[in-house]
Amino acid sequence: METIDQAFVLGKRAALNWMSAFLPDWTMVFVSIIISATAIVIFGPVTMMYLTWFERKLVGRIQNRFGPNRVGPWGLLQPIADGIKMLTKEDIVPEHADKFAHFLAPVVIVIPALLIFSVVPFGRGMVAVDLSIGILFFLALSSTTTIWIFVASWGSRNKFSLLGGMRSVAQMISYEIPMVLSVVPVLLVVGSFSTVSIVEAQSGWNWFIFTPWGIAGFLVFFLTGVAEVNRTPFDLPEGESEIVAGFHTEYSGMKFALFYMAEFMNAFSISGIVATAYLGGWQGPWLPSWAWFFIKTYALVFVMMWFRGTFPRLRVDQLMGFAWKVLLPLTLANIFIAALWLNLESPKNNLISALVLVAIVTIIYWANRPEVPKKRIYRYAYED
Amino acid sequence: MFGLGVLKGMWVTFKNFVLSYFSKDHLVTVQYPEEKIPEKERFRNFPFLIYDDKPEDLRCVSCDICAKECPPKCITIVRDSDAQGKPLKRPKVFDIDFSICMNCGICEEVCPFDAIFMDHEFEIAEFGRFEDLNYHKEDLLKSNEYFAKIRPQDVARIDAKRREKTKKTEPPQTTPTT
Amino acid sequence: MDIFGLIGPASFYGFMAGILVLAVLTVTTRNLFHSAIFLAFTLIGVACIYFFLRAEFLGGVQILLYVGAIMTLVIFAIMLTAKMGDPSIPQSNRQRLPVFLALAALAFLLVPQIVKTSWKVVESLKTTSAVELGQALMSEFVLPFELISIVLLAALIGAIAIARSDQ
Incomplete structure (x- = not known):
């Protein structure tokens, strides 16, 4: 059990031991870094490839279709076929495009997506770097994605690209705020930014989602996460039916694939971070720790794709209204609720904070009730 | 209640997702080359020529009506002639260019001799654009039994009509089929 | 090593x-x-x-x-x-020389001072903990912190006032 749990950690240690026999001591630090980095760099794109397969399969089943099932058993080789196709496609750069920006954006956008994996705790002791600012690091990196999306859209010199880029910037800035605020309760309770200590604080069945503030925080964090990675129903930046493909309209071949890769890796890492912050990360009984992490993360990824199969795209005003009128007050109130929960004694605190949460949700719901215009009564002139 | 529609929609898609693994009604895709939807009798595709007993006895008398009526003009007919140059009531060349044919079925409608009918065969993809799709008389010929298999109702009606006709023209004893 | x-x-x-x-x-x-x-x-x-x-x-x-x-x-x-993106637009204007002189004078004053100052060098790098920062903000520097939040609040209300449509 212990060996299965620590399989990857032990594997890395064995590799280090084997290499230390013929490499000088001072290189071991670098070898260790390189092993972790290689693992992440391989894991990221492979995850992305199979997430595309998973999404197509799932959305297909939702629409009563099979999804890809021709290349390999159950279409399992489809991502590889797609990859080969992407690599061999012609790379088209529009004549009047800003060549430098057009080239730079897809290359750089993958970097934050990959870097985020370095603070995701995949299992007990399975985190590349236990940064003391883990969650903040994740938030900071995911906020930089905005710029590269905008650079891509500006560099393409295409009106649809620019529209998509501007929508993306407006959306990501708006959703950044509730996203940052929705993690604050966790930091408040744990007292640390580090992803590892956040998971350790949820040992046993003390997952944060089982507390009143945890439910609200989880929902807001997850929804803002979905919005951050531009997935349905928040996929206005790439709304196919309105603006062709949004910011990546002018991209083809591998450059397009890089955007896709960044999007899917972000979707995965956001699911992982949400699972870490609220669903107890790798905590769980019976199964090895990394299995629990992947079960939770893939459950969240499943929900993301389920959203994609269900919801139509939001309108821009609905999108902004949802962020500023619903999520922001809810997160601000949630910080207060978490503080209440933290400072009251154990049996009482759940009840009181739940009551406050219900009251606040009711108020927000009431304040956001849809405005039904008064029914008009038509009267003919002769009736007077 | 406002907001409940979101959950309702998710329930619908989830139901469809799960049922697609259990019920055929929730997985409507037909995996084409392996499984096929049985063709309906009235399904029509490219035309073929019909013969009665042996391939020489084709019903076509090369009257050229179908070639004249054909809207895209995909039918080419050359009348056969005997050694003296006397024209015979059978075609020497009967070509239908399937790359031009638009499957309208007018040839079938206008044929007074019930010699040309629309087929059910649709998997005729070829690599060449020109000669590969230009079907000649030999490729077009199909027996009446085959026709009875794909369109039993029509065959019953047409065969009855033809029997009636041959009965009426029995006394002169010269059937047009030779 | x-x-x-x-x-x-x-x-x-x-x-x-x-x-x-x-x-x-x-x-x-x-x-x-x-x-x-x-x-x-x-x-x-x-x-x-x-x-x-x-x-x-x-x-x-x-x-x-x-x-x-x-x-x-x-x-x-x-x-x-x-x-x-027009390269014909000049990047600098006509006051190039006076600005250069003023900057040179400033550098003449500043650079020797920077060189002379004995900077306090911490031998062992100490990790700045976010917890300590937060505690400092809430105790020692609580007044500036609150002032900043008032300024931000005023800005927020101002933004709402400007963005609000006239009814």
């Missing part, structure tokens, strides 16, 4: 050189949009310096605020600029 001792400083100074190159590119590039991109890279580089010096919290905040938020604003401002 010698090599390991060397690699740290070497990569640090190499990094610094890279940031300087990016900064120079920021001010010399003719295309405003490109210089904004280089500025973003420079700011990320500065954040990396913080990471080098174990001030991880500052580094994270630097990326979050400068790269994530302020650069977006800058790019939006550039987007509204006309003729941003």
